[in-house]
Amino acid sequence: MEARLPRGLADRDAAELAATAKMLDVIRSVFELYGFEALETPAIEYTDALGKFLPDQDRPNEGVFSFQDEDEQWLSLRYDLTAPLARFVAQNFDRLPKPYRSYRCGHVYRNEKAGPGRFRQFMQFDADTVGSASPAADAEICMMAADALERLGIQRGDYVIKINSRKLLDGVMKAIGLDGDDNAGRRLTVLRAIDKMDRLGPEGVKLLLGPGRKDESGDFTKGAELEADAIATIMSFSLGGQYTGGEPRFGLFDLLGRSNVGAEGAEELLEIEDLVRFCGYGADRIRIDPSVVRGLEYYTGPVFEADLAFATRDEKGNPVRFGSVGGGGRYDGLIGRFRAENTPATGFSIGVSRLYAALKLVGSPIVEAGGRTGPVVVLALDRDHIADYQRLAAALRAAGIPSELYLGASGMKAQMKYADRRNSPVVVIQGSNERAKGEVQIKDLIEGARASAAIATNEEWKALRPAQFAVPEGELAEKVQELLSRHASGAGAERSGA
RNA sequence: GCCGCCAUAGCUCAGUUGGUUAGAGCACCAGAUUGUGGAUCUGGGGGUCCCCCGUUCGAGCCGGGGUGGCGGUACCA
Numbered sequence: 001m002e003a004r005l006p007r008g009l010a011d012r013d014a015a016e017l018a019a020t021a022k023m024l025d026v027i028r029s030v031f032e033l034y035g036f037e038a039l040e041t042p043a044i045e046y047t048d049a050l051g052k053f054l055p056d057q058d059r060p061n062e063g064v065f066s067f068q069d070e071d072e073q074w075l076s077l078r079y080d081l082t083a084p085l086a087r088f089v090a091q092n093f094d095r096l097p098k099p100y101r102s103y104r105c106g107h108v109y110r111n112e113k114a115g116p117g118r119f120r121q122f123m124q125f126d127a128d129t130v131g132s133a134s135p136a137a138d139a140e141i142c143m144m145a146a147d148a149l150e151r152l153g154i155q156r157g158d159y160v161i162k163i164n165s166r167k168l169l170d171g172v173m174k175a176i177g178l179d180g181d182d183n184a185g186r187r188l189t190v191l192r193a194i195d196k197m198d199r200l201g202p203e204g205v206k207l208l209l210g211p212g213r214k215d216e217s218g219d220f221t222k223g224a225e226l227e228a229d230a231i232a233t234i235m236s237f238s239l240g241g242q243y244t245g246g247e248p249r250f251g252l253f254d255l256l257g258r259s260n261v262g263a264e265g266a267e268e269l270l271e272i273e274d275l276v277r278f279c280g281y282g283a284d285r286i287r288i289d290p291s292v293v294r295g296l297e298y299y300t301g302p303v304f305e306a307d308l309a310f311a312t313r314d315e316k317g318n319p320v321r322f323g324s325v326g327g328g329g330r331y332d333g334l335i336g337r338f339r340a341e342n343t344p345a346t347g348f349s350i351g352v353s354r355l356y357a358a359l360k361l362v363g364s365p366i367v368e369a370g371g372r373t374g375p376v377v378v379l380a381l382d383r384d385h386i387a388d389y390q391r392l393a394a395a396l397r398a399a400g401i402p403s404e405l406y407l408g409a410s411g412m413k414a415q416m417k418y419a420d421r422r423n424s425p426v427v428v429i430q431g432s433n434e435r436a437k438g439e440v441q442i443k444d445l446i447e448g449a450r451a452s453a454a455i456a457t458n459e460e461w462k463a464l465r466p467a468q469f470a471v472p473e474g475e476l477a478e479k480v481q482e483l484l485s486r487h488a489s490g491a492g493a494e495r496s497g498a
Numbered sequence: 499g500c501c502g503c504c505a506u507a508g509c510u511c512a513g514u515u516g517g518u519u520a521g522a523g524c525a526c527c528a529g530a531u532u533g534u535g536g537a538u539c540u541g542g543g544g545g546u547c548c549c550c551c552g553u554u555c556g557a558g559c560c561g562g563g564g565u566g567g568c569g570g571u572a573c574c575a
Contacts, residue, residue: 007567052575063574079575112574113499192573215571217501297575381533412533420535431533445535452536465534 008114009121019367020123020356023152024105027125027350030148031103034140036127039102041084043109047074049087051297051337065109077109081126082298082331082347089130089345090338098131105352117323117354126328128347130335135268138163138302138330139275141348145306145326146285148350152359153366154308159325162289162305165269166329169194169293171262172237176230189224194238195293198307202239206231238291265301272302294327303329304348308358325358326350374422375402376480379415381431392428392440392476399477401484419445425487426480430473440476443468446487 005011012020028038047053052061053074060066065077078084081104089100105125114120127144129137142161149159169191173179178187193208200208207213209231212223226234269288276286294303306326328348336342359367378393380386389405396403406415419427429441444467451466471479 050575061575083575110574113572115569118574213571215501217503217570219501219571221571295575379534413531413535414527416535418535427534429534433533441534443534448534449536455536457538461534461536468534 006120008112008119010119016356019360020352023352023356023366024125026151027148027352028103028105030144030151031125031127033147034101034127034144036101036103039085039088039104040106041078041081041088041104043078043107044075045078045084045087047076049338050076050078050083052076052079063111065111078106079110080108081106081124081349082128082328083334085126085128085130085347086331086334086345087338089343090335093339093343096130099137100130101128102130103127117357119353122351122353124349125352126347126349128345130345131343132346133332133344135271135302136275138268138304138346139272139279141328141346142272142286142304143276143279143281145304145328145348145350146281149306149326152355153364154359157284158310159306159308160284161286162292162307163269163272163286163302164288164290164292164294165265165302166299167261167265167301168269168290169262169265171260171265172234174260174262176226176233178230186224186226190226190234191293193224194234194291197238197291202235205238206235209234268302294329298331298334299329300332301330302346303327306348306350310362323354324351325355374419374424375404376426376428377415377419377422377424378403378405378428379412379419379430380406380408381412381429382435385430385435388435389430392430392473395477396428396480399481401477401480425484428476428480429468434470437470438473439470440473441468441470442476442479442483444483 047060047064047066050064052064052066053059054061060074060076064079066074067076069075085102085104089096103126106123107121108124109121111120112118127141129141142163146159146161150156170179173183173187173190177183178190190209193205196208197205200213204213208221208223209226210223210228211225212221214220273286273288289305292303292305294305304327305324307324326349328346330344330346332342332344335345356367376393376396378389378396380389386405393403393405406418408415408418410418416427425444425446427443427445429443430439434440443465447467452461455461455466
């Protein structure tokens with residue numbers, strides 16, 4: 001049988017786990033700084049709680065991983081952290097403080113085609129305010145998202161939080177006569193087309209709004225078949241609406257009419273913008289972008305999207321499109337599905353896995369391994385004295401130094417290579433000579449590697465035994481500790497100097 | 499799902515008009531060295547040439563079908 005992994009899934013090694021843990025710590029600290037508290041919900045929910053049944057069928061949507069319980073009820077792996085939160089809030093409504101501010105982190109699952117930066121299991125870090133309809137809640141969420149990205153080491157200008165409003169989009173649909181139930185299908189097509197502005201550009205979007213578009217492989221996508229002036233209206237809205245602070249606000253009110261739901265959405269957006277500007281967040285960080293659409297189902301008002309502005313390339317130098325590294329919005333109807341009374345809510349999720357992949361690809365220091373060290377390795381030279389070696393390792397551990405006895409069956413050279421590969425800072429050597437004298441050899445692998453640069457021949461290398469010294473057995477832990485702290489402060493000095 | 503490209507060692511790839519025992523670099527293992535990482539040198543292990551069927555005296559190479567991978571597109575709630 002071949003050992004293999006389904007597409008869109010990945011194993012994570014020590015370096016990646018360490019880098020991810022660092023990212024999570026940063027995000028958590030920012031979210032807590034804004035007064036959000038931790039909550040965990042399970043990875044599995046009833047499918048109906050996620051709202052993911054196929055229309056007019058009693059089977060779950062194909063995009064979600066689903067299976068049936070013993071009682072034949074459908075269960076699904078969560079596909080985001082928002083729907084489970086809504087379930088939790090509805091279930092515990094009476095005992096939660098309102099507004100309820102919480103954050104959660106975990107893997108979510110989507111049964112979709114995988115690609116670079118697109119996984120079938122990935123991690124999200126999510127924060128939500130439940131029970132506030134105020135645009136202040138939305139503004140705060142956006143500022144927090146910007147703070148989190150910057151604290152992760154993404155330079156200002158290298159990311160942007162784009163905001164738009166579902167109400168605004170609805171208003172535009174109405175303005176071009178696409179309101180009403182009859183036009184639901186075409187509205188969807190139009191919104192999806194607008195959403196592709198980033199990827200396909202204005203020309204591609206125009207084709208999708210009109211006759212349709214043929215892609216690079218020759219495949220044809222049917223368009224919305226709108227009239228030319230309707231297309232022009234949408235395009236001027238989606239493109240012309242992008243502006244930076246201080247410019248005249250887009251002439252939407254004329255288009256929408258004051259009483260339109262679209263005008264209401266615009267008012268809310270502008271209020272959010274005023275709030276973030278007042279707090280010192282400029283258009284380089286948070287800006288209105290009417291081409292943002294995002295999820296089509298549960299968002300009811302403002303929607304947010306975090307995009308990286310820098311270009312990324314894969315190992316072969318091909319440009320890679322990562323899409324958004326976070327997103328969110330207001331979902332005022334989601335909790336009401338479980339309760340008689342409706343509850344407004346807004347939130348934002350950081351796509352940790354995708355962000356990690358993007359940062360890794362551009363070699364960002366946040367996710368580089370940098371200075372990761374393995375355990376001290378006690379070499380096992382003499383098979384009859386394993387207990388002695390085990391005791392040496394135990395002495396090191398007692399002093400709080402991560403240590404291990406080499407447990408393989410190979411010779412000394414292989415053991416040295418093993419230590420090298422484990423990133424060990426130090427190996428401990430005790431052969432019969434040392435044991436007779438009650439000593440151990442401490443070999444400093446970091447200093448040794450440095451010294452090896454100047455050594456040309458193996459004879460010289462072996463004869464010199466660089467960075468190696470003998471100490472009495474009783475002083476082992478103490479001397480190793482000294483050596484480790486010397487390296488730690490050295491590395492620290494290098495870092496602060498750089 | 500639809501469209502396109504691709505499939506030879508762990509990885510990256512050569513492989514002549516269809517011809518005998520399928521190669522290289524890197525990686526891995528060992529030796530040179532009774533007990534010392536790196537570099538160098540020498541040697542070694544490792545292949546269902548993705549699978550099946552067909553054409554042929556003969557297929558890694560040609561044809562058909564399948565599977566898998568990559569990319570585009572759709573979907574992404």
